[in-house]
Amino acid sequence: MNMKNEAGSKDVPATVREDSDLVQVLDAEGNVLPQASVPDISDRRLLELYETIKLARHFDQRAISFQRQGRLATYAPMTGQEGSQVATSLALAEQDWLFPTYREHAAKYAHGMDLTSLFEPLRGYREGYAIPDDVNVMPEYIPIATQVPQAMGMAWGHKLQGKTDTAVLCHLGDGATSEGDFHEGLNFAGVFDVPAVFVCNNNQWAISVPRERQTASETIAEKAQAYGIDGVRVDGLDPLAVYKVASEALEKARNPGPGELRPTLIESVQYRFGAHTTADDPSVYRDESEEEVWRDRDPVDRIETYLYNEGILDSDLESEIQDRIEQEVSEAIETAEQTETSPDNIVEHVYEDVPARLEEQRDELNRLREKYDDGAFSEVLE
Amino acid sequence: MSSTASTQTGQKAQSLTLVEAIQDGLYTEMSQDDTVVVLGEDVGKNGGVFRATDQLYEEFGEDRVIDTPLAEAGIIGASIGLAQTGMKPVPEMQFMGFMYPAFDQIVSHAARLRSRSQGQYSVPMVIRAPYGGGIRAPEHHSESKEAFFVHEPGLKVVSPSTPYDAKGLLAASIHDPDPVIFLEPKLIYRAFREDVPTKPYEVSLNEAAVRREGSDISVYTWGAMTRPALIAAENLSQSHGIDVEVIDLRTLSPLDIETITESFKKTGRAAIVHEAPKTGGLGAEIATTIQEEALVHQEAPIKRIAGFDAPMPLHSLEDYYLPQAVRIQDGIRETVDF
Ligand SMILES: Cc1ncc(C[n+]2csc(CCOP(=O)(O)OP(=O)(O)O)c2C)c(N)n1
Numbered sequence: 001m002n003m004k005n006e007a008g009s010k011d012v013p014a015t016v017r018e019d020s021d022l023v024q025v026l027d028a029e030g031n032v033l034p035q036a037s038v039p040d041i042s043d044r045r046l047l048e049l050y051e052t053i054k055l056a057r058h059f060d061q062r063a064i065s066f067q068r069q070g071r072l073a074t075y076a077p078m079t080g081q082e083g084s085q086v087a088t089s090l091a092l093a094e095q096d097w098l099f100p101t102y103r104e105h106a107a108k109y110a111h112g113m114d115l116t117s118l119f120e121p122l123r124g125y126r127e128g129y130a131i132p133d134d135v136n137v138m139p140e141y142i143p144i145a146t147q148v149p150q151a152m153g154m155a156w157g158h159k160l161q162g163k164t165d166t167a168v169l170c171h172l173g174d175g176a177t178s179e180g181d182f183h184e185g186l187n188f189a190g191v192f193d194v195p196a197v198f199v200c201n202n203n204q205w206a207i208s209v210p211r212e213r214q215t216a217s218e219t220i221a222e223k224a225q226a227y228g229i230d231g232v233r234v235d236g237l238d239p240l241a242v243y244k245v246a247s248e249a250l251e252k253a254r255n256p257g258p259g260e261l262r263p264t265l266i267e268s269v270q271y272r273f274g275a276h277t278t279a280d281d282p283s284v285y286r287d288e289s290e291e292e293v294w295r296d297r298d299p300v301d302r303i304e305t306y307l308y309n310e311g312i313l314d315s316d317l318e319s320e321i322q323d324r325i326e327q328e329v330s331e332a333i334e335t336a337e338q339t340e341t342s343p344d345n346i347v348e349h350v351y352e353d354v355p356a357r358l359e360e361q362r363d364e365l366n367r368l369r370e371k372y373d374d375g376a377f378s379e380v381l382e
Numbered sequence: 383m384s385s386t387a388s389t390q391t392g393q394k395a396q397s398l399t400l401v402e403a404i405q406d407g408l409y410t411e412m413s414q415d416d417t418v419v420v421l422g423e424d425v426g427k428n429g430g431v432f433r434a435t436d437q438l439y440e441e442f443g444e445d446r447v448i449d450t451p452l453a454e455a456g457i458i459g460a461s462i463g464l465a466q467t468g469m470k471p472v473p474e475m476q477f478m479g480f481m482y483p484a485f486d487q488i489v490s491h492a493a494r495l496r497s498r499s500q501g502q503y504s505v506p507m508v509i510r511a512p513y514g515g516g517i518r519a520p521e522h523h524s525e526s527k528e529a530f531f532v533h534e535p536g537l538k539v540v541s542p543s544t545p546y547d548a549k550g551l552l553a554a555s556i557h558d559p560d561p562v563i564f565l566e567p568k569l570i571y572r573a574f575r576e577d578v579p580t581k582p583y584e585v586s587l588n589e590a591a592v593r594r595e596g597s598d599i600s601v602y603t604w605g606a607m608t609r610p611a612l613i614a615a616e617n618l619s620q621s622h623g624i625d626v627e628v629i630d631l632r633t634l635s636p637l638d639i640e641t642i643t644e645s646f647k648k649t650g651r652a653a654i655v656h657e658a659p660k661t662g663g664l665g666a667e668i669a670t671t672i673q674e675e676a677l678v679h680q681e682a683p684i685k686r687i688a689g690f691d692a693p694m695p696l697h698s699l700e701d702y703y704l705p706q707a708v709r710i711q712d713g714i715r716e717t718v719d720f
Binding site for chain 2: 073074102121123124125126142143144175176178179180181206207208209213214215279280284285341343345346347350355357358361362365368371372376377378
C-alpha cells in the first residue's frame with residue numbers, strides 16, 4: 001500500500017504504519033490503487049463529495065482568519081480532516097442520526113445544518129445550536145466522549161421500537177478513547193447489538209498529547225474486539241475509502257446479514273494539520289516535519305486528482321465550484337454577523353416555562369439595564 | 383512568562399501575574415519536596431493550556447510532570463492511589479467544567495477515605511482547576527460550581543484572588559494533609575501583577591482577608607469577583623459616601639466564620655457576590671451563617687448578587703450574567719438604604 005514513504009525522502013511517522021488492515025481506495029496522489037474496490041457512487045454524488053470537502057476547507061480558512069480579526073471566538077480547525085467528515089456524513093441516509101463533536105463542522109453541514117448556524121455559536125450566540133426539525137443532528141458535544149453512550153442509547157431506542165432503518169453515527173477523537181464513557185458506550189453497544197457506527201477521528205493528537213499516550217493498544221480499531229463489535233481501520237485522508245467503509249458499516253447497522261453484528265468502530269486514520277484550536281500553539285509540542293508527511297496525502301488534492309482522472313471534473317467546473325463555495329461561505333458569515341440577541345435569552349429554554357424565580361432574576365436585570373445603560377454591563381471585569 | 387529561573391536570581395520578590403504565581407508556587411514546592419508530582423492533560427510538554435505548568439516539564443522531567451491520557455476519573459483515581467504511597471499528587475483538571483467525570487472519585491473516595499478508614503488512610507492531594515467566566519470561552523468552559531465541593535465533607539476548597547495569595551495558598555494546600563480543591567479564577571490569571579516573594583511562604587487556609595475596611599456594609603466574595611466588588615466599593619465611597627468593607631473569603635471550605643461574623647457585627651449589613659448560580663450557591667450558606675451567629679446585629683435583609691439560575695450563556699451575553707460593578711453597587715445601595 002501507498003501510505004508508506006513512496007518517495008523515500010521524508011521519514012514516515014510511526015502513526016502511518018504500513019499495514020494490511022488499513023482500507024484505502026486512492027494512493028497518496030489520488031490514483032486508484034490496483035487492488036482497490038471503488039465504491040459505487042454516481043458522478044453527481046462524487047461531485048457533491050468534492051464540493052463539500054472543498055467548502056469545508058474554505059470554511060476553515062475563513063473561520064481561522066475571522067477569529068484572528070476578533071470576529072469569532074475560539075475555533076477548532078478541521079483542515080486535513082474534511083475528507084473524513086464529509087464522506088461519513090454523505091454515507092448517512094437522511095433518517096440517520098449524527099452525533100458531532102466541536103470539530104465536526106463539515107459533518108454537520110453535510111447532514112443538513114446550514115452554514116450560518118455553524119458560525120453563530122462562534123460569535124457567542126447560542127441560537128446557532130438550534131436544530132431544524134427535519135435535520136437529524138445533535139448539538140455539538142464539547143465534553144470529551146460524553147456522546148458515545150448517548151449515541152448508543154439512541155440507536156438502542158430505535159432498535160427497541162423496531163425502527164431498524166435508522167442508524168446512528170457518532171464521532172469522537174483519539175483522546176476520547178481514554179475516557180470511561182467511551183468504554184461504557186461501546187460495551188453497551190456490543191451487549192445490546194445496536195445499530196450504531198462510532199467513528200474515531202484519530203488525528204494523532206489530543207491537544208498536546210500524542211496517540212501513543214492515550215493507549216498502549218497498537219490500533220484503536222482493535223479495541224472493538226474487546227466489546228464484541230466490529231472494528232475497521234481506514235485511511236481517513238482518502239474520502240473514497242472512508243465513504244466505502246462508512247456506508248458498509250451503516251448498511252450493516254440497519255440490515256445485518258446472518259451472523260453479522262450491527263455496531264462498528266471505525267478508526268479513521270488522519271492528521272490534524274493545524275492547531276487544536278485557535279488558542280493552541282502546536283509548535284510547543286510537535287515537530288513540523290510530521291505535518292509535511294501527512295500534507296502529501298491531502299484529502300482535497302486526492303479527490304480532485306481522482307475526479308480529473310475520471311473526467312468528471314475539469315478546470316471550468318472547478319472554478320465554478322470554487323466561486324459558489326466562496327459566495328456561500330461569505331453569505332453565511334454575513335448573516336451570522338447580523339444575528340441579534342437579547343439578555344432575556346439567558347433565561348430562555350432552561351425549562352419549558354421560565355420559573356418564577358428566574359423571571360424575577362431577568363426582571364431585576366432589565367431594571368438595572370434601564371437604570372444604567374447597557375455599556376455599563378460590558379465594562380471589562382478586571 | 384517569567385521563567386522559573388528568576389526564582390534563582392536572588393531577588394526577594396518578583397512581579398507576577400496570578401497564573402505565574404501558581405507556576406512559581408508549583409516550582410517552589412516541587413524543588414523542596416520530590417514527592418510532589420503534577421499530572422493531568424497537557425500539563426507536561428505543553429506547559430498546561432493556560433501555561434500554569436510552564437517550564438516544569440523541562441525542569442523536573444516527565445516522571446514528575448506527567449501528561450496523562452484524557453481521563454479525569456483516571457487522573458483523580460490514580461492520584462488517590464499515588465497518595466497512598468507517600469507521594470503528593472497535584473492533579474490538574476483542565477477546566478472546572480470537565481471535572482464531572484472525576485466527581486465520583488472526588489466525592490466518594492478522596493473526600494471520605496480518611497473517615498472511612500477511621501483515620502488510617504488519607505488523601506493529601508491538591509486538585510487544581512481553572513474556573514469561572516468572562517474570557518469569551520465556548521460552552522462548558524466558564525463553570526463556577528464551587529458549591530458542589532463545598533457541600534462535600536472531607537474536602538477543602540480554596541480560591542485565590544491575588545498573585546501573592548495564589549502562591550501562598552497553593553503552598554498551604556500542598557502541605558495540607560487533606561484533599562484540597564484549588565480553584566483558579568482564570569478571568570484574572572493575567573489581569574494584573576503583584577510582588578510575590580521568591581522564597582517559600584504560606585497563606586493560611588483558615589483566614590479570610592479583609593481587602594478593604596468599611597463600616598456601613600460587609601461585602602463577602604472570592605476569586606475573580608473580588609475585583610468588581612472592590613471597584614464598586616470605591617465608586618460608592620466616592621459617589622455616595624458609603625463605606626464598604628470587602629471580605630475575600632479565600633478558603634471557601636471550611637469558612638472563616640469568625641472573620642465573617644466579626645465584620646457583620648461591625649456593619650450590620652451584608653451583600654454576597656458570586657458568579658455561580660444564585661440558588662444553592664455559597665451565598666446562601668454565608669447568609670444563613672451570619673443569621674445564626676449575629677442576627678441581633680442585622681439592620682437590613684442580606685443581599686445576594688449572583689449569577690442567574692441558568693447555564694452560563696455563550697460570550698455574547700456573559701457580561702450580563704456575571705455580577706458587574708454596577709450590579710454590585712446597586713445591590714449595596716439597596717441594602718444600605720433599606
Ligand atoms: C471531559 C473533558 N476533558 C477535557 C476537555 C478539554 N479538551 C478539549 S479537546 C481535548 C482534546 C481532545 O482530543 P481528541 O479526543 O483526540 O479530539 P480532537 O480535539 O483531537 O479532535 C481536551 C483535553 C474536554 N473538552 N472534556
